Amino acid sequence: xxxxxxxxYKAQLKxxxxxxxxxxxxxxNMPNRSIETRNDDPKPLPDIMSFGQCMEFATNPANxxxxxxxxxxxxxxxxxxxxSSKAGKTWSLINLAIAASNGMPWLGxxxxxxxxxxxxxxxxxxxxxxxxKRVAKAMFKGEIPKNYYLDYWxxxxxxxxxxDLLTKIRVERRxxxxxxxxxxxxxxxxxxxxxxxxxxxxVNLIEDxxxxxxxxxxxxxxxxxxxxxxxxxxxxxxxSGVFARDPDAILTLTSHEEDEHLILETTSRNCxxxxxxxxxxxxxxxxLFEHKPDLEAKFRxxxxxxxxxxxxxxxxxxxxxxxxKDKPIIGRERAIEALQxxxxxxxxxxxxxxxxxxxxxxIDIEKNGPGxxxxxxxxxxxKAE
Numbered sequence: 001x002x003x004x005x006x007x008x009y010k011a012q013l014k015x016x017x018x019x020x021x022x023x024x025x026x027x028x029n030m031p032n033r034s035i036e037t038r039n040d041d042p043k044p045l046p047d048i049m050s051f052g053q054c055m056e057f058a059t060n061p062a063n064x065x066x067x068x069x070x071x072x073x074x075x076x077x078x079x080x081x082x083x084s085s086k087a088g089k090t091w092s093l094i095n096l097a098i099a100a101s102n103g104m105p106w107l108g109x110x111x112x113x114x115x116x117x118x119x120x121x122x123x124x125x126x127x128x129x130x131x132x133k134r135v136a137k138a139m140f141k142g143e144i145p146k147n148y149y150l151d152y153w154x155x156x157x158x159x160x161x162x163x164d165l166l167t168k169i170r171v172e173r174r175x176x177x178x179x180x181x182x183x184x185x186x187x188x189x190x191x192x193x194x195x196x197x198x199x200x201x202x203v204n205l206i207e208d209x210x211x212x213x214x215x216x217x218x219x220x221x222x223x224x225x226x227x228x229x230x231x232x233x234x235x236x237x238x239x240s241g242v243f244a245r246d247p248d249a250i251l252t253l254t255s256h257e258e259d260e261h262l263i264l265e266t267t268s269r270n271c272x273x274x275x276x277x278x279x280x281x282x283x284x285x286x287x288l289f290e291h292k293p294d295l296e297a298k299f300r301x302x303x304x305x306x307x308x309x310x311x312x313x314x315x316x317x318x319x320x321x322x323x324x325k326d327k328p329i330i331g332r333e334r335a336i337e338a339l340q341x342x343x344x345x346x347x348x349x350x351x352x353x354x355x356x357x358x359x360x361x362x363i364d365i366e367k368n369g370p371g372x373x374x375x376x377x378x379x380x381x382x383k384a385e
Contacts, residue, residue: 068216070110071271073249082221083253089220094135101149108277108291114177116150121186125154162205181219203246255300263297328377
């Protein structure tokens with residue numbers, strides 16, 4: 001939250017007082033304080049523009065804002081990228097930092113070469129720098145060229161206000177086109193992410209940071225719990241609806257029906273609609289995200305078993321049928337233990353129940369056997385006459 005001596009906060013208080021005065025039916029309802037009019041506000045209001053001035057401003061090429069990420073993010077604007085926990089949000093932002101500082105594509109989108117500052121509030125310095133090295137090495141397939149367009153600021157363990165960070169950037173006369181803040185929750189420690197007013201204060205500070213530096217700002221946030229495939233992608237971020245209304249661009253990474261694949265959706269208030277993209281983020285592509293233009297963007301539905309889990313279940317079914325060829329098995333616990341020993345895979349009660357469902361036409365289950373346990377056996381195959 002902003003301190004009471006913050007000039008922007010004072011300006012908001014004055015606006016509230018003025019609104020109260022205008023709405024009050026009588027003078028006696030006015031606050032018992034005078035409204036100070038000062039001309040030294042740090043951020044004076046812009047002039048009201050006529051239609052002609054609008055046309056003149058919009059047609060002047062000097063006023064155009066360049067795209068940092070083509071079809072998505074312009075200079076001086078804000079972008080949020082959200083996804084489920086461990087969906088690779090930090091890896092995607094490090095990919096963005098390397099791509100933008102070298103003018104290379106990111107997640108299938110062209111990116112302008114930009115001066116980048118990466119503020120890392122989460123990782124230890126070694127792990128942050130190691131990730132940067134690994135991504136750069138993968139992008140350039142071995143030898144890493146010199147890069148004068150990327151600065152990394154390890155801030156884990158530092159409870160520093162954004163305004164203090166801005167002061168250091170100013171003092172050191174550093175100019176950036178793109179600033180990455182990772183992650184959002186570290187900026188909002190102690191704030192209820194469902195409180196629209198509190199979240200609004202934080203995103204306002206981020207906006208001030210962007211306005212003062214002239215840089216585009218990108219930050220990461222997480223999804224709320226549960227499968228989000230049936231929720232509008234701009235509403236998947238956890239917490240207040242401010243996350244869906246405030247940023248100029250919203251990107252989401254949601255699970256694809258294929259394992260180790262994600263669906264990238266983008267919404268930008270300043271760019272035309274862009275269709276969803278499929279990205280592979282797997283052991284083969286790690287630590288990079290590979291755009292898969294030939295794959296259809298099919299979300300993993302709630303309760304849908306992934307293709308890897310399907311293969312595991314099929315293999316467990318085959319092994320269990322092999323075990324039953326020797327002799328029937330008495331008791332669920334004994335059956336699970338035998339299956340785990342045979343396959344070296346953990347078999348929960350839920351997974352065992354799934355296996356029984358998948359092979360129900362091939363086995364018999366006799367209830368109330370010895371010790372009131374089930375007896376599992378293969379169905380007898382009768383020879384045709």
